[in-house]
Amino acid sequence: MIGKKNVVAWLMMLMTVLCFSSPASVSAASFPDVSKSHRAYDEVMYLANKKILSGYTDGTFKPGSYVTRSEAASMIGRALQLKGGYRQTEYRDVPKGHYASGYIQDMSSDNILSGYGNGYFGVSDKLTREQMASILSRAWSFKETSNLSFTDVPKSSPTYVPINKLATAGIVGGYPNGKFGPKDYIMRADFALMLARVLNPEFRSKPAEPKPEPPPPLPPTSTPIAQAQVTADFLNVRTGPDANNSAIGMLRYGTTVDVYTKLSNGWAYIKSSSLTGYVHGGYLKYGFSDTSNPSNPLSGKIIVVDAGHGDHDPGASGYGMKEKDLTLIVSKHLRDYLEDAGATVVMTRETDIFHELEERVSIAKKAKGDVFVSVHINSFNGKAHGTETYYSSDNAMSEENKKLATFIQKRMMSSDLDMEDRGVKKGPFYVIKYQKNMPSTLVELGFIDHKDDALRLASDTWRKKAANAIHLGIKDYFSNK
Numbered sequence: 486m487i488g489k490k491n492v493v494a495w496l497m498m499l500m501t502v503l504c505f506s507s508p509a510s511v512s513a514a515s516f517p518d519v520s521k522s523h524r525a526y527d528e529v530m531y532l533a534n535k536k537i538l539s540g541y542t543d544g545t546f547k548p549g550s551y552v553t554r555s556e557a558a559s560m561i562g563r564a565l566q567l568k569g570g571y572r573q574t575e576y577r578d579v580p581k582g583h584y585a586s587g588y589i590q591d592m593s594s595d596n597i598l599s600g601y602g603n604g605y606f607g608v609s610d611k612l613t614r615e616q617m618a619s620i621l622s623r624a625w626s627f628k629e630t631s632n633l634s635f636t637d638v639p640k641s642s643p644t645y646v647p648i649n650k651l652a653t654a655g656i657v658g659g660y661p662n663g664k665f666g667p668k669d670y671i672m673r674a675d676f677a678l679m680l681a682r683v684l685n686p687e688f689r690s691k692p693a694e695p696k697p698e699p700p701p702p703l704p705p706t707s708t709p710i711a712q713a714q715v716t717a718d719f720l721n722v723r724t725g726p727d728a729n730n731s732a733i734g735m736l737r738y739g740t741t742v743d744v745y746t747k748l749s750n751g752w753a754y755i756k757s758s759s760l761t762g763y764v765h766g767g768y769l770k771y772g773f774s775d776t777s778n779p780s781n782p783l784s785g786k787i788i789v790v791d792a793g794h795g796d797h798d799p800g801a802s803g804y805g806m807k808e809k810d811l812t813l814i815v816s817k818h819l820r821d822y823l824e825d826a827g828a829t830v831v832m833t834r835e836t837d838i839f840h841e842l843e844e845r846v847s848i849a850k851k852a853k854g855d856v857f858v859s860v861h862i863n864s865f866n867g868k869a870h871g872t873e874t875y876y877s878s879d880n881a882m883s884e885e886n887k888k889l890a891t892f893i894q895k896r897m898m899s900s901d902l903d904m905e906d907r908g909v910k911k912g913p914f915y916v917i918k919y920q921k922n923m924p925s926t927l928v929e930l931g932f933i934d935h936k937d938d939a940l941r942l943a944s945d946t947w948r949k950k951a952a953n954a955i956h957l958g959i960k961d962y963f964s965n966k
């Protein structure tokens with residue numbers, strides 16, 4: 486979207502061209518250092534012909550030189566058809582006699598430009614790429630936003646929105662590595678590209694910059710240099726070390742990976758149990774203590790996951806939620822984490838169906854499971870809250886049952902779930918008492934009728950974290966066997 490100011494500027498510019506241009510002046514500009522094959526040739530010629538920018542006295546354009554803040558103000562001021570000239574300004578470093586004083590003051594009055602807030606404009610400082618984006622987005626009132634983003638412009642950055650607006654309008658592209666370089670000084674060639682695209686939408690459809698060939702994947706060195714955990718909900722694994730490379734798969738929150746190479750651009754070469762490739766290192770957490778054995782203790786294990794209740798048996802309820810729905814969601818997340826870690830998962834149910842308790846035990850027995858984990862959610866009187874994990878001491882697996890429950894409860898408490906520790910408890914529940922062929926446990930994630938616990942249970946991010954904690958607890962159990 487382009488604001489009214491631009492329309493006015495356009496009409497004025499059109500009139501100028503119609504009334505005062507001669508064919509000779511239109512084709513006059515040419516610079517020995519901007520050849521026809523230069524990436525910004527068309528844009529530089531376009532702006533030079535409009536007398537918005539000009540070369541140096543030696544006839545060159547110097548496309549690789551940086552633009553100062555006063556040069557930028559004059560060029561943008563001319564593009565906006567502002568008055569310019571010599572004016573008193575509000576800045577201590579821009580005297581009336583300065584060649585850009587009129588444009589600087591015009592644009593400051595219109596809130597298109599601003600100084601440093603200390604009385605200085607920074608008249609000789611170089612303009613950064615993010616400053617350019619802010620000025621253009623204010624001057625031409627770009628409004629539309631999208632989810633385009635650059636790896637080095639976080640949402641928290643004050644220039645995220647202006648950069649996003651310009652990217653959405655096709656005015657700015659990033660560098661080939663997916664970065665924008667917000668603090669980099671802008672070169673005259675890029676300044677011309679951006680300004681021409683603002684003024685003439687025909688320049689916008691051109692590809693921003695040529696994409697490089699994706700580099701071939703590095704072979705992993707024989708031993709990883711570190712282990713790390715994924716901190717994004719989903720993290721793309723790519724064929725090369727930047728966002729231009731195609732994704733070969735995704736890793737879930739909490740997945741543990743071996744890191745083989747850390748690159749200077751922030752990307753890392755990693756290996757999970759199922760994927761090998763490059764990920765953005767900003768979504769990896771290093772230095773966590775994984776007690777597991779690197780040889781992947783879950784690989785080949787059969788884990789039976791039992792989502793409590795189902796169909797006409799809703800289990801507990803509170804705050805508009807039913808236990809049977811939440812246990813199924815968490816169980817599916819748990820299945821995904823376990824499968825990513827190389828385990829085989831058998832679910833007692835994957836939809837909203839009902840099984841008798843005997844049926845759940847016999848599914849596990851038939852599957853020849855290595856462990857059985859039943860997922861439940863508590864309720865009491867609205868006042869109780871927290872996580873507890875149960876085991877049975879009434880069968881031959883008693884010792885192993887307790888170990889399994891303890892590892893899971895420990896992970897539930899150390900995984901940033903913010904739950905009260907109600908401990909590891911003996912329980913008489915059918916599905917664990919009669920699970921005689923494999924260690925078994927029953928996790929009560931929290932209380933559905935308690936307002937704080939309910940809030941957490943309602944969050945899918947929390948549910949993923951809880952599922953990941955159970956998965957890590959099971960992994961710890963096997964690592965310590």
Ligand SMILES: [Zn+2]
Pocket residue numbers: 793794800801808861862
């Ligand atoms: Zn239950």
